[in-house]
Structure formats: C-alpha cells, structure tokens
Amino acid sequence: MAKNILETQDLKAYFGNKQILKGINLAFLSNTVTAIIGPSGCGKSTFIRSINRINDLIPNFRIEGNIIFNDQDIHDKNVDEVDLRRKVGMVFQRPNPFPKSIYDNIAYGFNIYGIKDKYTIDAAVENSLKKVALWEEVKNNLSQNALTLSGGQQQRLCFARALAIEPEVLLLDEPCSAIDPISTAKIEELIHQLKKNYTIIIVTHNMQQAARVSDYTAFFLLGELIEFGKTDGIFTAPKDKRTEAYITGRFG
Amino acid sequence: MLGRKKFILGLKEKLIEKLLFLCSFLSVLTTFGIIFILSAESIEFFKEVPVLSFLTDTQWTPLFVNKHFGILPLLCGTILTTFIAISVALPIGLISAVYLSEYASDKTRNIIKPLMEILAAVPTVVYGYFALLFITPLLKKIIPSISGFNALSSGLVMGIMIIPLVASLSEDALRSVPNGLREGAYALGSTRLQLSFKVIFPAALSGIIAALILAISRAIGETMIVAIAAGQQPRLTLNPLVPIETITAYIVQVSLGDTPHGTLEYRTIFACGMTLFLLTLCLNIISFKLKKKFQEIYE
Ligand SMILES: Nc1ncnc2c1ncn2[C@@H]1O[C@H](COP(=O)(O)OP(=O)(O)OP(=O)(O)O)[C@@H](O)[C@H]1O
Numbered sequence: 001m002a003k004n005i006l007e008t009q010d011l012k013a014y015f016g017n018k019q020i021l022k023g024i025n026l027a028f029l030s031n032t033v034t035a036i037i038g039p040s041g042c043g044k045s046t047f048i049r050s051i052n053r054i055n056d057l058i059p060n061f062r063i064e065g066n067i068i069f070n071d072q073d074i075h076d077k078n079v080d081e082v083d084l085r086r087k088v089g090m091v092f093q094r095p096n097p098f099p100k101s102i103y104d105n106i107a108y109g110f111n112i113y114g115i116k117d118k119y120t121i122d123a124a125v126e127n128s129l130k131k132v133a134l135w136e137e138v139k140n141n142l143s144q145n146a147l148t149l150s151g152g153q154q155q156r157l158c159f160a161r162a163l164a165i166e167p168e169v170l171l172l173d174e175p176c177s178a179i180d181p182i183s184t185a186k187i188e189e190l191i192h193q194l195k196k197n198y199t200i201i202i203v204t205h206n207m208q209q210a211a212r213v214s215d216y217t218a219f220f221l222l223g224e225l226i227e228f229g230k231t232d233g234i235f236t237a238p239k240d241k242r243t244e245a246y247i248t249g250r251f252g
Numbered sequence: 253m254l255g256r257k258k259f260i261l262g263l264k265e266k267l268i269e270k271l272l273f274l275c276s277f278l279s280v281l282t283t284f285g286i287i288f289i290l291s292a293e294s295i296e297f298f299k300e301v302p303v304l305s306f307l308t309d310t311q312w313t314p315l316f317v318n319k320h321f322g323i324l325p326l327l328c329g330t331i332l333t334t335f336i337a338i339s340v341a342l343p344i345g346l347i348s349a350v351y352l353s354e355y356a357s358d359k360t361r362n363i364i365k366p367l368m369e370i371l372a373a374v375p376t377v378v379y380g381y382f383a384l385l386f387i388t389p390l391l392k393k394i395i396p397s398i399s400g401f402n403a404l405s406s407g408l409v410m411g412i413m414i415i416p417l418v419a420s421l422s423e424d425a426l427r428s429v430p431n432g433l434r435e436g437a438y439a440l441g442s443t444r445l446q447l448s449f450k451v452i453f454p455a456a457l458s459g460i461i462a463a464l465i466l467a468i469s470r471a472i473g474e475t476m477i478v479a480i481a482a483g484q485q486p487r488l489t490l491n492p493l494v495p496i497e498t499i500t501a502y503i504v505q506v507s508l509g510d511t512p513h514g515t516l517e518y519r520t521i522f523a524c525g526m527t528l529f530l531l532t533l534c535l536n537i538i539s540f541k542l543k544k545k546f547q548e549i550y551e
Pocket residue numbers: 015020038039040041042043044045046047058
C-alpha cells in the first residue's frame with residue numbers, strides 16, 4: 001500500500017521580504033515520480049531545495065508551514081538536518097562534482113559516514129556507476145579527476161554519487177538541462193528503473209520529459225501551485241486554463 | 253575648427269600614453285638596475301671566493317682576521333627563523349581562513365578582516381622590539397637557558413606578523429571555491445566541518461600552497477625583526493635558543509658598519525643579496541604557477 005512519504009503543508013518561503021512560495025500543499029506517494037513544471041522564476045528550485053533544507057543555508061531565507069517527511073516535521077528539533085539530507089538526496093541543476101577522482105566522488109558519502117570498508121565502497125562505486133550508465137566509460141580511469149569528464153558525464157557522476165548512499169527520496173533539479181540528448185535518454189531510463197526503490201521529484205522545463213518520466217505533475221506559477229494530478233490527466237485534459245496555456249507553450 | 257580640436261585631443265592622448273609608459277618603464281628599469289648591480293658585484297665577489305666554498309664552507313667570518321665565506325650558517329639562520337615563523341603562521345592562518353570563509357557571518361567577517369589587516373600594517377621595527385623586550389623575557393620564564401638574542405622569539409613574532417597574509421590569501425582561495433560544491437557536499441549529508449576540511453580545503457589546495465609559499469618568501473626576506481631580536485652570530489645550528497644571524501640581518505649589519513666600499517667584505521652583501529634574490533624569486537615563480545593552475549581549474 002503506497003503512502004505519502006513526503007508532504008508539504010501550506011509551505012511559504014521567503015528570501016528576505018520577498019515571498020517566493022505562497023502556501024504550497026503537495027503530497028508525494030512513495031515510489032512515484034512527480035514532475036514539477038512552471039515558468040522560470042516561479043519557485044520550483046526554491047520548493048525542492050526546501051525539502052532537503054539546502055535553502056536553510058542561505059542567510060536571509062525563511063520558511064513557514066510544514067514539511068513532513070516520514071511522519072515527522074523536518075524542522076522539528078529532533079530532526080538532524082545531516083541525517084535528513086542523507087535520506088533525501090539531490091542532483092543539482094548544474095553538475096557539481098568535487099575536484100577529486102571519480103572514485104573519491106562516490107566514496108565521499110561513505111567517507112563522511114566513517115565507512116572505510118574497501119569492498120563495500122568498491123561495490124557501491126561500481127553499482128552506482130553502472131546504474132547511471134557511466135561504468136563502461138570510466139571503469140579504467142576511476143582515479144581520473146572528475147572535472148576532466150564532459151558535462152553530461154559529470155552530471156551522471158553526480159547522480160551516481162547521490163544514489164550510492166541510497167536515499168529514500170531523490171530531488172532532481174533540472175538534471176538534464178546541461179547535458180546532451182543521449183545522456184538525457186540514459187537518465188530518463190534510469191529514473192524509470194529507480195522508481196522501484198525511490199521516490200523521485202523532478203523539476204523540468206521539458207514538457208516531453210515530464211510526460212515521459214512522471215506519474216504525477218505539479219504546475220507552479222508565481223509561487224503558487226496551480227494544478228496537481230496524474231501526469232496523463234494534466235497533459236491531456238488540464239483543468240486550469242493557465243496550465244493548458246503553459247503546456248501547450250503559449251506562455252512561460 | 254573641429255579638426256584642430258581633434259588634433260589637440262589626439263596630441264593629449266598621445267602625451268598621456270607616453271607618460272604612463274614612462275612610469276611603468278621606470279619601475280622595470282629600476283628592477284633591471286638592481287639585478288645588474290647585484291650581478292656585477294656578485295661576479296666580483298666570486299672572482300675571489302670560489303662558488304663551491306661559498307656554498308659548502310661551514311663558517312661565515314668575513315669581518316674577522318681568519319676569513320671564511322660559507323653562506324651555510326646564514327642560510328641556516330634564515331631557514332630556522334622561517335621555519336619557526338611558518339609553524340606559527342600556517343596553522344593559525346589556515347584556521348582563521350577556514351573560519352572566515354566557511355563559518356563567519358558576513359558581519360563578523362567584515363569586522364575581523366580589517367582588524368587582521370591592521371596586524372599586517374604594524375611597522376616591523378615594532379615587532380622587532382616586541383620580540384626582544386616582551387617575548388624573549390616571557391620565554392625566559394619558561395626556558396631559563398634561552399639567550400637574550402635567539403631564533404625562537406624572532407621566529408614566533410615573525411609568525412604572528414605573517415598570520416594575516418596567510419589568512420587573507422587562503423581565505424581568498426577558499427572563497428573562490430564555487431558554491432555548488434558546498435551545496436553538493438551538504439546534500440550528501442556532510443557536516444560543516446567535513447565540508448570545510450574534506451571538500452573546500454582540498455579544492456583550494458593549490459591556492460593555499462601558493463599562499464604558503466608567498467608567506468615563506470616573506471619570512472625569508474624579513475629583516476627588521478631578526479636584525480633586532482635574533483642576534484648577530486652566524487652559527488650553523490638548529491638550536492632555536494641561541495643567537496644566530498640570518499642573511500638579511502647580516503646585510504643590515506655590514507651596511508650599517510664602516511666597511512669600505514669596493515672591498516671583499518663589502519661585496520659579501522651583494523653575494524648575500526643575490527642568494528636571497530634567487531631564493532625568493534624561485535618561490536615566487538612556484539607560487540605564481542600554482543595560482544595560475546588553481547584559477548584554471550574553475551574557469
Ligand atoms: N538566494 C536567493 N536570494 C534571493 N532571491 C532568490 C534566491 N534564489 C532565488 N531567488 C528568487 O526566488 C525566485 C524563485 O527562484 P527559483 O530558483 O525557485 O525559480 P525556478 O522556478 O527554479 O526558476 P528556473 O526555472 O529558472 O530555475 C526568483 O524570483 C529568484 O529571484
């Protein structure tokens with residue numbers, strides 16, 4: 001029986017005095033893929049970056065409302081943000097591999113948790129690189145600096161890095177915006193497979209991509225949730241005029 | 253009418269350009285002049301003292317009857333004080349840099365940085381007497397056998413003096429690490445400490461090494477503190493508790509003395525100057541290369 005692994009309740013977010021999110025109520029079923037779409041600047045990144053509390057690092061960022069993850073408010077005193085981020089992984093809009101070797105990029109997540117066992121790490125490196133279809137390309141150069149990889153390879157490495165520590169939720173902020181169509185296809189294929197074990201939230205500007213990979217779609221406009229529902233429904237029969245206008249490319 | 257105005261304007265432009273060129277040419281000229289004099293006098297010196305004995309003789313007694321011209325004791329003094337200075341400045345400077353770049357709020361940083369720069373603006377002669385009249389007596393309470401002039405107190409004070417240099421340059425290196433790396437590390441569940449030392453620090457390493465090398469070359473060239481507080485006894489020793497002499501302090505000693513121009517004794521300062529020049533030049537080149545490499549990584 002699927003359950004809501006994650007839920008936002010009347011989520012409002014501010015940068016200084018500027019309100020970015022105006023009360024978002026969204027629930028995410030476990031083992032589903034939800035796409036978040038909307039025009040640039042409508043607060044998609046702000047929304048998903050609130051879920052793993054990365055935005056909390058920005059000095060003038062402030063939040064109201066609740067984000068419930070596994071039945072617990074993530075801003076609860078008992079919730080350790082480091083722990084939360086381990087369970088809620090993220091791939092960023094721009095590839096951000098560490099200037100370390102390919103191997104060390106993936107080993108990092110184990111390293112900071114004090115896991116030193118070489119067999120465990122070796123296996124995780126191989127597995128996660130295989131999942132993102134990067135293994136064949138780099139298996140002989142694992143000690144190569146990750147910055148020497150192409151943009152698409154770097155992004156897949158960041159994906160592998162996030163997968164290696166086995167989070168429960170994956171937040172993907174336009175993971176394909178900086179990469180070529182072939183890598184994009186590989187990542188979409190990966191998202192399909194990952195659904196078995198993960199709950200995925202993906203921000204995308206690509207309507208076809210949203211339609212291809214997601215089960216649910218949420219449409220944001222100027223910090224508000226305009227429409228949410230099954231992806232099929234949203235794309236074939238949107239209830240709101242603004243949603244229709246956006247997905248048919250008439251504005252945004 | 254218009255043509256004339258244009259003509260005058262153009263003339264002005266040209267004049268200003270020439271003037272600017274002259275100014276920059278002057279500093280280049282000065283540099284070449286210094287190198288020329290250094291080389292010329294050094295060549296005269298090495299006509300009388302073989303390079304080999306300059307580099308291997310273990311005594312430096314050019315002002316005595318029994319003359320020896322071995323740079324090693326002076327070099328040893330320089331290395332000893334530099335080493336002590338760096339042992340102080342590197343850890344404290346780096347920790348300050350990490351604090352300023354990764355922990356401090358903008359507000360705190362804006363207070364602490366100018367304060368640190370004041371530390372760098374104190375005249376070195378003040379540091380020299382601080383070492384001689386404050387630090388040495390303090391050390392004497394802990395280590396009674398320490399001499400009134402010694403490498404330790406001048407090294408320590410020199411270290412304090414270059415903390416701002418290390419901190420400020422390393423902080424620049426740390427802060428120029430792209431924010432995306434910070435977010436990436438946090439998103440994997442790093443603590444701030446892990447982020448600072450396992451991601452940001454290694455990412456900025458070549459910039460930090462460049463800062464370190466610049467600090468070393470600053471310490472090697474530092475004159476006033478060692479001239480005042482380290483003594484004037486060229487000695488081939490690594491004991492920080494006894495009087496020693498550094499290359500720079502020796503140059504001061506001879507320049508202030510009444511050594512006649514044109515003598516071999518007089519030329520020793522140019523040989524010493526040359527040694528210093530080559531040392532710091534090498535270090536600066538390495539530092540420059542590293543810095544360039546560091547900039548390339550993130551562009
Ligand atoms: N660090 C910040 N400080 C102040 N304002 C910010 C900050 N980050 C984002 N904003 C503002 O928040 C609003 C929403 O930004 P957000 O990045 O969430 O948009 P987005 O929907 O992800 O857009 P895009 O599709 O272009 O990535 C924008 O108006 C932006 O200017």
